[in-house]
Structure formats: C-alpha cells, structure tokens
Amino acid sequence: MKPSTKNTIAEIEKDYDFQAGTREQVKAQIEKFVQERNPKVNIATAANAAFIDRMTTLVMERGGHLIADDYNFNAQQANSPSLKPKPQAPAKPNREDERARIKAALFVPSPLPALRPESYGQFEPAPGVVAERVSYATDYGLRVPAIVYRPRQLPAGKMPGIVVVNGHGGDKFSWYSFYTGILYARAGATVITYDPIGEGERNLQRKDGSRQHDRTVDPPEMGRRMGGLMITDVMQAVSYLAQRSDTDAKRLAAVGYSMGSFVLGITCAVETRLNSCVLAGGGNLDGPGGYWDSSSKLMCQAIPYKTLLFLGDRGAALYDLHADRGSTLVINGTADDVVSIPRMGATFFDDLRKRTIALHGSEKNVFAVEWNQGGGHRPYWLTRPAALWLQKHLHFPNWTESSIAAMPETHILEWAGKGHVVIDKLYATELREGGTRALGTGFPAIPHDDMNALPVERWNRDKDLYVYETWLKEAKARCTEK
Numbered sequence: 001m002k003p004s005t006k007n008t009i010a011e012i013e014k015d016y017d018f019q020a021g022t023r024e025q026v027k028a029q030i031e032k033f034v035q036e037r038n039p040k041v042n043i044a045t046a047a048n049a050a051f052i053d054r055m056t057t058l059v060m061e062r063g064g065h066l067i068a069d070d071y072n073f074n075a076q077q078a079n080s081p082s083l084k085p086k087p088q089a090p091a092k093p094n095r096e097d098e099r100a101r102i103k104a105a106l107f108v109p110s111p112l113p114a115l116r117p118e119s120y121g122q123f124e125p126a127p128g129v130v131a132e133r134v135s136y137a138t139d140y141g142l143r144v145p146a147i148v149y150r151p152r153q154l155p156a157g158k159m160p161g162i163v164v165v166n167g168h169g170g171d172k173f174s175w176y177s178f179y180t181g182i183l184y185a186r187a188g189a190t191v192i193t194y195d196p197i198g199e200g201e202r203n204l205q206r207k208d209g210s211r212q213h214d215r216t217v218d219p220p221e222m223g224r225r226m227g228g229l230m231i232t233d234v235m236q237a238v239s240y241l242a243q244r245s246d247t248d249a250k251r252l253a254a255v256g257y258s259m260g261s262f263v264l265g266i267t268c269a270v271e272t273r274l275n276s277c278v279l280a281g282g283g284n285l286d287g288p289g290g291y292w293d294s295s296s297k298l299m300c301q302a303i304p305y306k307t308l309l310f311l312g313d314r315g316a317a318l319y320d321l322h323a324d325r326g327s328t329l330v331i332n333g334t335a336d337d338v339v340s341i342p343r344m345g346a347t348f349f350d351d352l353r354k355r356t357i358a359l360h361g362s363e364k365n366v367f368a369v370e371w372n373q374g375g376g377h378r379p380y381w382l383t384r385p386a387a388l389w390l391q392k393h394l395h396f397p398n399w400t401e402s403s404i405a406a407m408p409e410t411h412i413l414e415w416a417g418k419g420h421v422v423i424d425k426l427y428a429t430e431l432r433e434g435g436t437r438a439l440g441t442g443f444p445a446i447p448h449d450d451m452n453a454l455p456v457e458r459w460n461r462d463k464d465l466y467v468y469e470t471w472l473k474e475a476k477a478r479c480t481e482k
Contacts (some may be wrong), residue, residue, distance in 0.1 A: 007040045009051065009075040016066045018059055020289025022351075023313065026064075027056040051078035057312055063288050093359065095324050098317065099270045105307050106228035107478075108235070108270070113137050115239050120454055125178065125446045128152050129185045133453045135466075136240045139232045140474040143465045145201040145453035146194035146237070147172050149181030150246070151398070160251035160275075160394035161190045161241035165234055165267075167258030167281065167379075168297065169209040171199035172453075175412070175421050176257065176379040176433070178446050183382065183439060188397035190247045192237050197229060198468040201453060209424060212468045216298050219481035227266070227304025229471065234267045242273060250275065251394050255386075257281050257379040258338065262292065262301055266308070268328060269321035276327045276393040280380040282339050283330035283367070284348060285315035291340045316355040323356065323365035329389050330367050333375025335431060346371070376431035382438035384409070410443065412436040419445035 018029045030052050031043055043052060054074050059066050103110055120133040132148040150159065164172075164180050171177070172193040181191045195202045198212030213226060234254060242249040253276045256264035261282030268277035286292060288309070295301040311317035322328045330349065332341050349369045356366050370385050372378070380386050387404050390396075413434030416423050427433040454462070464470050 007042075008079040009034060009038050009041055009048065011072040011075060012037070012068050015068050018064045018066060020064050020287070020293075022287055023056060023060065023355075026060055026288075027052065030055050030059065047078045051075065060288055060309075060312065063306070063309060093317070093320060095321055098311065098321060099272075101310065102266065102270050102308060103228075103231075105224065105310070106231060106266070106304055107139075107225045108228045108231050109139050112232065112235055112239060113139055115236060115243065116143075117240055117243070118143075120458070123450055124152065125149075125450065126182045126442075126444055129182050131181065131451075134240070135453055136236055138236050139229055140471050140478075141465070142197075142202075142470060142474075143462075144194050144233055144236065145172070145466060146192050146240070147178075147181065147451050147453060148240075149178075149185040149191040149193070151185050151188055154246055155188050155397035157397065158248035158251075159188055159190050159246055160253065160396060161192070161244070161247045162390075162394075163234060163237040163241065163252070163254040164191065164193045165254060165256035165260035165263050166196055166199075167260050168214070169199070169211050169424055170257070170260075171195040171202075171208055173200055173208050173448055173451050175416065175423055176382065176436075178451065179382060179438060179443055180255070180379070182443055184396070186440065187387075187399045189394065190241060190244060192241060194233065194237060196233065197226075197471055201459060202466045202468060204463065204467045204469055206459075213300055214297050217472065217476075219479065220303050221479050221481040222475055223299045223303025224307050225475045225479070226299040227263075227301075227307070229475075230263045230300060231267045231270070234263060235271050238271055238273050249273065253277060253390060253394055255280070255379075255381040257381075258377060259297070259300060262305070265318055266304070268325065269318045272325045274326060276329070276390065277322065278329045278331065278381045278386055278390065280331050280386070281333075281336060281377045283332065284339060284341065284344055285318055285352070286344070286348070287313070287315070291344075313355060313359070315352050316359050319352070319356040319367050320359045322367060323360050325365075327365050327393055328367040329370060329386060331370040331372070331380040331383075331386055333372040333378060333380070335374050336377045338377040338432075375435060376429075377427065378433050378436045380436075382436060384437075384439055387439055404439070407439050408441050409437040409439060410441050412438055415443065421445045 051074055058070050116137045118135050122130055122132045125131045130150055130152050135143045135145045138144050162184055164177050172195050177193040184191045203210050241247050252274050254264055255278040258281040261279040264277055265285050292305040308314050357363050
C-alpha cells in the first residue's frame with residue numbers, strides 16, 4: 001500500500017509478522033511499521049502512543065503475528081476522538097479468572113482428583129530421620145510413588161512441609177532429592193520427593209534418567225496435557241502434605257530445579273495453598289521466541305509455555321499471581337549456561353521485577369532474586385542463602401538464623417566421590433551440580449532400592465497405575481485435537 005499523505009493512521013490490507021523479542025524490541029518494530037506507512041503522523045501523541053502500545057501487546061500475545069482487522073479497528077479509534085473510550089483507571093487483573101484459564105488451557109482438573117493416599121512402611125535413612133514410603137492419586141487414573149522424610153522426634157507443634165520438584169532426568173532417587181529430604185527433616189520439616197512421569201517407579205523398566213516424557217507426541221494438545229499432568233502432580237503433593245496431621249497446611253513450600261523451576265513457575269501461580277516457592281536453575285520466564293518458547297523439550301516446556309501467550313507478558317503475569325499467593329525466591333548461578341543466564345544477565349530479572357511490580361501494584365511479595373557468583377546449574381535451595389530465606393517464611397522448629405549461618409557445608413563432588421553417589425554425568429562437574437556447597441555434613445548415600453515406594457510385588461501387580469504408557473493411552477483418548 002502507498003504511504004498515507006494524511007495526518008491519520010492508514011488501514012492495512014493484510015496481516016504481517018514481526019520478529020520475536022522483548023516488549024521494547026517489538027514496540028520499536030511496530031513504531032517503524034506505523035511511521036513508514038504514515039510519514040506525517042506524530043506517533044508521540046497520546047492517542048497514537050496508546051495505539052502502538054495496544055498493537056505491541058496484541059502482537060506479543062499472538063507470537064509476532066499482526067492481524068489486519070485488529071490494526072484497522074484500533075487505528076480508527078486513534079484517528080477519531082469520538083470513537084475513543086473515556087479514560088479509565090488501569091484494570092487490575094482478575095487473578096482467579098487467570099488461574100482458571102491457565103489450568104483449563106493445560107487440562108489441570110478442577111476440582112483435583114481424590115487423593116487416596118497409601119502407605120507401604122518406613123525406614124531410617126540417617127540418624128534421627130524417618131522416611132515413609134507412600135503413593136497418592138493424580139490425573140488420568142494414575143498414582144504417584146513418593147518418599148516422605150520427617151524427623152524421628154516430632155516437634156511440639158506442627159511442622160512446615162516442602163515439595164521437591166526435579167529437573168530433567170531427576171526423580172526421588174536423585175542425590176539432591178534425598179539430600180533435601182534429610183537436610184530439611186533435620187530442620188524439623190516434612191519433605192515429599194516423588195517420581196515425575198516416566199522416571200523411577202513411573203517407568204515400565206523402572207529406569208532413572210529416562211527422560212521418557214520428552215518424547216514428542218502429536219498433536220500439540222498432548223504437550224499441554226503433559227504440562228498439566230506435571231502441575232497436577234505437584235498440587236497433589238501439596239494436598240498430601242496438607243492432609244497430614246503432623247504438618248502445618250499454612251506453612252507449605254515447593255522447591256524446583258531446572259525443569260522443576262519451570263513447572264513451579266506455573267504451579268506456584270495457580271496453587272494458592274503454597275506459602276513460599278524457590279525456583280533454582282531457572283525462573284527466567286521470558287517473552288515470545290525466548291529460552292522457554294524455543295526449548296527443545298517441547299512436551300514439558302515449549303508447548304505448555306506457548307499455550308500461555310494469552311496472558312500477554314507471561315513472566316510478569318505469572319509472577320503477579322505468585323505475589324498474590326505468597327513469596328517466591330529465584331536463585332541462580334551467574335555462570336549457568338544451561339538456562340542462558342550469562343546471556344540474559346541480572347538486567348533481565350531487574351526488568352521483569354519492574355514489570356511485575358507495575359502489574360501487581362506494589363512490591364509486596366514480588367519475587368526476590370539471589371545470585372551465586374560463578375556458579376552453574378545447581379539445586380540452590382540446598383545452600384545457605386536459600387535456607388535462610390526459607391527459614392523466614394517456614395520457621396523451621398529445629399533451626400534458627402544463627403544456627404543456619406554457623407552450619408558447615410558439604411562439597412557435593414567430593415561427597416559423591418567418597419560415598420559412590422550417582423550424579424548424572426552431564427552435571428557431575430564443578431561448574432554444575434558437583435560444585436554445590438550444600439548445608440550440613442554426615443549425609444549417607446541411601447541405597448537405591450531403599451527409596452522404592454512400593455514393594456516390588458505390589459508394583460508388578462499395579463504398574464499400569466504408575467507408568468508413562470498408561471498416561472499416553474489415556475491422554476490420547478481424551479485428546480480433542482487430531
């Protein structure tokens with residue numbers, strides 16, 4: 001089309017696509033687009049600036065796509081004062097509606113399934129710590145096997161509770177899962193660790209590190225259902241802790257690492273029973289075409305995150321919901337190349353906090369940021385800064401801030417070598433998990449099979465209630481896309 005010779009924004013005849021980027025980058029493209037087609041238009045006027053802001057939001061919501069009808073309708077409003085709506089105060093997000101939309105988009109059941117917890121005995125993995133073998137129900141008719149750690153000597157009052165959400169290839173057998181269980185049980189907490197779908201006792205061959213849930217299954221709805229299952233598993237773990245007579249339902253936290261940080265980025269926005277959340281090795285919820293949208297892990301990351309484009313500024317929208325729920329800590333290593341932290345840097349989080357504060361209306365409960373200088377991809381909730389932060393929110397009965405500050409540390413790479421503890425070879429390095437300085441000393445290497453939740457004969461009988469293949473069959477049967 002020819003450039004407009006009038007001091008108004010001309011309509012366009014077709015849709016256009018823009019490159020993905022930050023809001024500022026997309027806005028700059030929109031400004032250039034408008035100015036090139038309307039050289040006499042002053043894009044700095046209030047009406048035209050509002051038009052460009054509106055177009056920026058719509059383009060970001062649609063993954064870079066500009067629809068001509070949207071553009072032309074909003075251009076008419078900018079051009080014609082009589083069509084402009086009266087100024088109104090900025091609308092506050094309807095958070096319960098947003099939570100309902102997120103859960104519906106990812107097929108999270110509402111209400112949640114009946115929990116139907118079962119127990120299979122207990123053992124003592126370390127002096128003063130009891131580990132209970134349990135399972136609980138989740139969606140698709142499945143069950144989740146779990147190990148629950150608690151102090152042998154229960155405190156006078158109820159204990160806080162913690163849910164551990166693993167990274168890729170991790171499960172309740174992973175070193176950081178049982179280390180977390182023992183560490184925070186010593187603090188006087190109830191800690192639940194479980195197998196994600198396709199791992200451990202939720203794998204038909206009982207394999208750890210299978211990454212079975214990463215297998216791409218068409219249509220894309222299956223990815224939304226996978227993301228929803230992972231969220232539901234966490235919410236059911238919260239339900240499990242909340243129903244225990246020894247655990248305080250108002251002092252519940254969830255901690256997630258890597259993929260687990262992504263799962264909690266969404267879960268902690270919709271699960272309002274959580275007091276606090278720690279996102280380690282992630283939490284960098286970026287925009288269209290960014291790290292999470294372009295993840296090679298389509299089923300559990302890229303597809304679920306793209307599904308939430310309707311939120312607009314997804315990072316700020318999700319963290320606004322976090323702040324409405326409670327407190328969140330995002331803790332990363334400055335050299336974490338797994339989730340692109342060196343490329344994004346501290347300025348990314350500074351900008352994300354500003355946008356979240358603007359949306360939330362105040363700084364109250366907006367996520368805190370903590371850095372480990374020179375550290376890589378690690379489960380940082382095991383470190384002193386995260387433990388101190390959790391102490392402020394959960395009030396561990398056996399710890400104080402002073403006792404945490406004085407606590408010795410364990411160098412995980414040395415500990416694993418001496419104790420023959422298995423660490424994924426990609427992460428058994430000083431930069432990554434091996435370099436973790438975890439709180440506490442004297443942690444045993446728990447024999448692998450001790451952490452089976454179900455007796456082998458019971459698992460053999462009921463394995464279809466646990467494994468990935470059952471989810472695949474049931475999810476396909478429910479799938480509405482072809």
